[in-house]
Amino acid sequence: AVRPLPITAVDAAEMLDQLQTQALLGPFRGEPAVDRDAVVAVLAALSAAAEAHPEVAAIDLNPLIVVDGAPVAVDALVEVDGSAAVDEATGGPGARPDDEAFRALFEPAGVIVAGASSHPGKFGFVSLHNVLAAGYGDAVAATNRDRAEVLGISTVADVAELPDATYDLLFVCTPAAANPDLLRAAAAKGVRAAFVTSAGYGEAGPEGIAAQAELVRLADELGILLAGPNGQGVVSTPSSLCAQIVAPYPPAGSIGVASQSGNFVSSFLNYAVQTGVGISRAVSAGNAAAVGVADYLDYYADDPATSVGLAYVEGVADGRGFLERMRSVAARKPLVLVKGGATSGGQRAAASHTGSLATDDRTFDGACRQAGITRAATVEEAFEAAATFATQPLPRGPRVVVMTTAGGWGVVTADAITTSDLELATLPDDLLAAIDEKLPPRWSRNNPVDLAGGETRDTIPEVLALIAAHPEVDAVIQLGVGIQANQARLMRDGRFYPDHGLERIVAFHERQDARYATEAARISDETGKPILLATELAVADPDNAAPAAVRATGRLCYPSANRAVTALEHAWRRARWLAARGLT
Template identity: 35%
Template sequence: MVASVREILDKVRAEGRTALTAPEGKQICDAYGIPTPREGLATTAAEAVALAKEIGFPVALKIVSPHILHKTEAGGVLVGVADEDAVARGFDTIVADATAYDPSAEITGVQVQQMLTGGQEVIIGATTDPTFGKVVAFGLGGILVEVLKDVTFRLAPVTADEARSMLDGIGAAEVLRGARGAEPVDAGALANVIERVAALVTDFPEITEFDLNPVFATAGGATAADVRILVDPGKVTDPVRPSREEILRVMDRMMNPRAVAVIGASAEPGKIGNSVMKNLINGGYKGEIYPINPKADEILGRAAYPSIGEVPGEVDVAVFAIPAKFVAGALEECGAKGVPLAVLIPSGFAETGNVELQREVVAVARKHGIRLVGPNIYGYYYTPSNLCATFCTPYDVRGGVALTSQSGGIGMAILGFSRTTKMGVSAIVGLGNKSDVDEDDLLTFFEQDDNTQCVAMHLEDLKDGRAFVDAARRITKKKPVVVLKAGRTAMGARAASSHTGALAGDDKVYDDVLRQAGVIRAPGLHDMLEYARGLPLLPTPRGENVVIITGAGGSGVLLSDACVESELSLMDIPPDLDEAFRRFIPPFGAAGNPIDITGGEPPATYEATIRLGLEDPRIHALILGYWHTIVTPPMVFAELTARVVEEARANGIDKPVVASLAGDTEVERASEYLFDHRIVAYPYTTERPVAVLGAKYRWARAAGLIGG
């Protein structure tokens, strides 16, 4: 199988071609078990007639030329050719039209192909994404593919389950299942073709784009009517990646350094080097701090050194607070000293157009085996080590959330939000230009970091999407990862020589591949921060049954809508449970789901219904909708809810509970109280608590943690 494909591709590339002919494409499909129609190559009209008689009428005729990629544009396709005379005339017409379209084109012959009819037309393909490498695509096919763009992507190769998930990942999934009485397609056959295409492009990375369009999917199978394959004639190389062990060795020294040097340390207030020194000292860092400044003997009570080479002991991290033009020279000295990691705070590199200077710095670092964080960053925090290696304000509320950002401005927002909400943080890391260390390095560390339970990342791009996915797949089995990806618009129009290439807009690929990796994608900055704050508080649900208990019918409707948006399943309440809830609510209330206890009920009604929701094992998560009344004031609701939930936890019942509080300003304090007791609660919104719960569910499903 592999040998025959290798022979074909080597021949094509040796000839300097970037596209395979249709017969070559069929040979490759045959080698990988991808079903195609019966067909043959005719070099004369007589041969075409003989082939058509053997295959059976009607047939399709297609020009075969290594120089004509767009056969339809060249007048090189005829379909539904019904008899011998029509085949003979069609052969001559196609050859004449193709020759007129490109007089210099080499005409190999005409492909005579069995006509496929019936079933549903879909597209299956693969393309080479600049961020993630080989991705496989599936969607509606035929002439509407680029109009409707109902397509989904996965990173290649794919598992059988991932291939099947693609069939459900398009808007028209119901069509494949047999809408309006139509016969459903053979989902197993379609998924099998997806798997084989993904395996092919993985085995042969020189294949840049692969199109099967249309694929005719019927109840009896799936057959590709047309194949287009493009290749890269040059050498294909994999990116160089450090091993997981090497990443962990350096990242551990970054987060738990025994000694930090500040290159450009200053005694002058207002200087970045002064702020970094103050934060390291005042933050409580217990390791050695070495200020580096050739013009000072002492800075903030610490002996200063003219260069890092004169520091008496080992240095794990060098924090740079000097102008960009001096960084390369100082980095050479770090290399001679054996410093494993440099944190480059200065700006003035690629972000301002000075790409060459950044390349020079990277080259120096690689020569000496130094990992670089930045440049153009605010530094980083790691609270378990009391490490505040930044010029920003200190932060010392320890917890399980690690946050990263490419942008300094977003970093400041992260810091401010964390401080305002008192969110417990394990790390805050700026990545800036990402000349070296990036998100997959940090995920590799956070995966095994016992101090981190959740990771939230703002990113504008990924240097190596496949390395990120590999790291994300590992960590998301144990801990949630939330990503805010800036730049949601698809890449601008570009000349694409295949349908798959034209459909692979940046954001759609990011969306599908991040989901494939088990990552939760946040729609906005505040969402990312709220997910990061709330997810560690919520226990993992044990099933899909969500129940809403509300004191206001209007809130119940909005909460139900939010559940649909957040991919949550409202439980179909069985009769015995319905009767149990009705014992606690007034006759004019409403059981079912949402359970409307009405607004005038006393605290006892809230308490009884919440307790029932927690104690019944068929219910897996609770959404509470509170309405401010004098009968049950906000803090009374908050305190009784926290008490009932804590009593359940003491008895081994720990379910996700979120709350939406509507009312006057008192609900703000009540929401804070609930958050302090591990109940995710927000005032004035029905959407946000449900969105956080939905994010928890998406992670738990991806990690395979939800039972029946």
């Protein structure tokens, strides 16, 4: 287990819990259990010593033995780096733009698209198209050297021709060399934020690095928030704003996205379109010359339109500052993160992509755990974790019941739960007796709760309500939704429909599966417990009545039981992190 300094006693205890060999700390061959509190105290003391003496490069306690359950340091080695200079200015979080500057980016009073093109294959055309097509309602202007009309907009050759105090956001699709003069002209018109899509900056060698530094200096002098450069764009559904060089535009929701990669923004937005779990804000940080991913996430933490932050990063230049800022963010709202460059190959790719500095992955992973960041391995896992935070209550404990209409699904789900931080709940006697009254004797009488084909019209929601309401159950994963509607689709598409009573039975099957989904959401809201519905039909047939009804409730229909377990595990880890720090 690895954590960056400083660590608290809570951090140290979590490090012990993370050890795969932690069972060795228990009673063994007549020896008492190791005093975990004493080990925690040793780790916390090492952290305090390192913080108090910045000249210390490393402290090695080897061996640390156990005598009568207490840890004893037999030998220690302290390495001192006398040449190490400590710059306190870089030790903490950097300042971010104020909320007014971010409002100019995400809720602008008007938008200028600089470099608009009449050619539909150019970024300047696509950007203007996307702003207009998404339904942005305030003033929109565009510049074009030839003053060509583009998408019904009469363009101007120079920003100086536009009225004063009408536009807050400048969306830049012009070559890098033109951008300094463009920023000066925009600032004179009252523009307060600029998103720069242009490449040729920090990712492009020494000349690009110098040009980027000059652009940052100029934007700061002019009082303009500078997003990018080399970025994809910005989306803000509360403002119906889609200022970006690619699709898509997502449904409205409460997930705030910030990414060092524009492609990951697109991926997250595509998942929002597919699942129906929507987005509040999304921004591609690009080279993050002046405003980085941490700045956007910090803004989202106090943004009333956003309930969870979702980020992709490729490297962190100031690890200590990033950790401190993200710890503050995570204390206020859930924060989900995917990191590229976890391997040496990925680190080389990250450097060539955005010029970012990759960090040691074990240290970064430990920092995430310490700061309360939910780290996901894949974009799918990240979006599903964020969607779970945005739409489900946090579990009060780890005890999970699986309810299924088929035994095999329950078995593999039980396996996944058993190998996670969750617990497969033991069904208490009173709950067993209550379910006995609803199901035939052949039901599993165990967890997973296999209904064994004993469902009637009302059985599924009634049994689900019994399970979720029980005080010894913290969460439910429901499997098997959509089966009836799947058969209904085959009947509807077949040559016998609507005769032979098929029209009636098709309607019944679809109505039942939709009801199961809506009842699950209602019961979850009523009990304050997460209830996750999983079926491969979420992907195989998203128009199936069950996943469609789940989407209509605003929740995520998980494409597999394993992915539901992973999402629920992330939710439990967050609940546990908050509780350990008295933040619930």
